Amino acid sequence: MTSLRSDTPAGRLRAHRADTIPRPELSPTAIEHLRMMLRTRSWTLTEWLSAAVDSEYLAPAVLVPDLMDAAVTHLEHRESLLYLAGPRGQYLAAHNPDWAHLRRVGSRRDELWLSADTNDRMAWFDYIRTVDPELAGEELDIAWDTADTASRLEFLDHLDIGLGEHDHGLLERALDDQSVTVRERAIQLLRQLPGSPFALRMRDRAQAWIRLETKPLRPRLAVRLPGSLDEHALRDGIEDVHYKNKGIRRWWLRQVVTASPLGLWESMTGSPRAALAIPVETQWRDVIMESWTAATVLQQNTAWASAFLDRDGRNTDRRIVAIADPRERVDYIVAGHADNYLLGVDGIALLDGIDRPWPLPIAEKLVAALESEAQLHAATGEDLGIHSRHSHYSTLRSAQARFPFDATALLLEAASRSGDPGWQRAFTESAVNIEQRRIRLAALHHR
Known part of the structure; x- marks a missing residue:
């Protein structure tokens, strides 16, 4: 344990x-x-x-x-x-x-886990998954055969917390469950585990289906799919059906590439950035890129997410942006690459997960962007509108909660320069709230 x-x-x-x-x-x-x-x-x-x-x-x-x-x-x-x-x-x-x-009790024989009440058992399981996921998995493995289908599915739905290599064995058992729904949920979880036996089997298929060609032209990925699937592929959830009119073989390819460890493509090409840049046979390029996107999200791979951001900029899938290395996202913003969209939903995705307080250069970028909005709004002479402080309420709240304390000076200076009374008040209130944050944290440690 x-x-x-x-x-x-x-x-x-x-x-x-x-x-x-x-x-x-x-x-x-x-x-x-x-x-x-x-x-x-x-x-x-x-x-x-x-x-x-x-x-x-x-x-x-x-x-x-x-x-x-x-x-x-x-x-x-x-x-x-x-x-x-x-x-x-x-x-x-x-x-x-x-x-x-x-209650936060958690012994192996805890009465909550032994309770006949499903809610009690789930409360124990959820909590133990946060502090000792292997213990929770071991207990579920013991109880698996006696649980009904609905309970097995519910436990799988709660397995995301603490998901790791200690769950490989249980999920392999779930692949042979009589319930299609249980098998499908197990496959969804296994796709998040690039070191699992399931992922390694998918890797072997991908290596058999996709190869790196180096001659006669520059290197490219070439795809050679089988004519049919064997029973082992069907067990691993590769569905032998058409999907959204994309063609059955394209669907096979997507399932295999999505579930394969991303490290496979790095070993072929040298790095995530090299993989994203390498030519792929035209008829397969879109499906492979879609699959790499899905795999990056499922495997929470920061290196691949950063490579996507480096290549695609604002067009990067928002699910991927939030996975990219926070330090690289900070560098991306400070370098000015996001200046024209920092206040939009794409900019919010960039900021998600950056350690608080945000670095001062991030605060400087955001205050500059908000000042530009204030100037545009002042020219309208209106209280509402797309450039008003009301349209940037969430950003202002984030600034109050995440700006470093020395950013108060930036906000007060912006207030003094603003020709719009509403924005002037918004900058001032944000500075005051940041100062209140500082006071509350200082009081926490003052005896």
């Missing part, structure tokens, strides 16, 4: 259950700030809770019931809130049916 992950709020909660070292309590000022942020669902809550958990703070008894109520509705912050609630919160969860699903 693997050890618990102690780098998450859930893992720390379990680790501290037997810890005799007292944890520092939140100060009255920090408690007041936390209540306010929970009440308003502040965008700054993630940053504050992360700092509180990193410093191993504990909530005083009077605050614990409020934290338990908040953990019910604030799903994205649940584990951090339970960590702050500590042992008192777990005691209340054990004695209050409304909070029973917030």
Whole structure:
């Protein structure tokens, strides 16, 4: 059995259950700030809770019931809130049916897992997948044969959390399930595991079907598909049917390339960028590029995502943009490649997942883009419109939650230059809210 992950709020909660070292309590000022942020669902809550958990703070008894109520509705912050609630919160969860699903117990023979209630079992499974996914997988493997089809499918639907090589054996068993739906869901999960036996079988097929030709012209990928599929291919979910009028053989190719480890193409061509640049036989190029896109998303491959971004820029699939290395995305933005679309949905995808606070050069780029919008809007003399502060509400909120503290000067300078009263107020309010963020974090650590 693997050890618990102690780098998450859930893992720390379990680790501290037997810890005799007292944890520092939140100060009255920090408690007041936390209540306010929970009440308003502040965008700054993630940053504050992360700092509180990193410093191993504990909530005083009077605050614990409020934290338990908040953990019910604030799903994205649940584990951090339970960590702050500590042992008192777990005691209340054990004695209050409304909070029973917030219990964070997790022994192999835990009563929740042995319960006849499906909700209890799923609550145990979901939690253990966050702290010890191998243990959860081992227990599911034991229970697999006695579970009905609906339960097996539901467990597979919850297997995304903690999905890894420890799940290979269970998913291989699921490929032989009598239920088509169970088999299909298992295949969807296996496509995310490039080191699984399933992926290696797909790799072998891809190598047999696609080869690198080096003569007589420059290197290219050539495709030679079989005339039929064997029973092993059918077991691996390669459907012997037409799909969206694209042709049966093109559908075979897409399924195999999508499920093959992306490292195969790197070994053929040298790198992800080289693979995306290499010529492919015309009739197969589109399907291979579509398959590489899908594989990049499924395998969450940052190197391939960065290569797509480098090649396609703004036209990069948004699902891929968010996977690209955050440092490369920062460099891409700072270099000015996204200047003309940074405030749009494509720009939001670029910013997704960049560590907070954002680097100051990112703040500078965003403030410059917002100032341009303010100038365009001032010329209209209207309160609303596509260039108004209202149209950029989400960006302004993100700035307040993610800008570095020294970006307040940028925003105040933008306010002083703005000829539009609405934008002037928006820049000023953003600067004030960033300063409030700084004050709340400082108060968290002040005893």
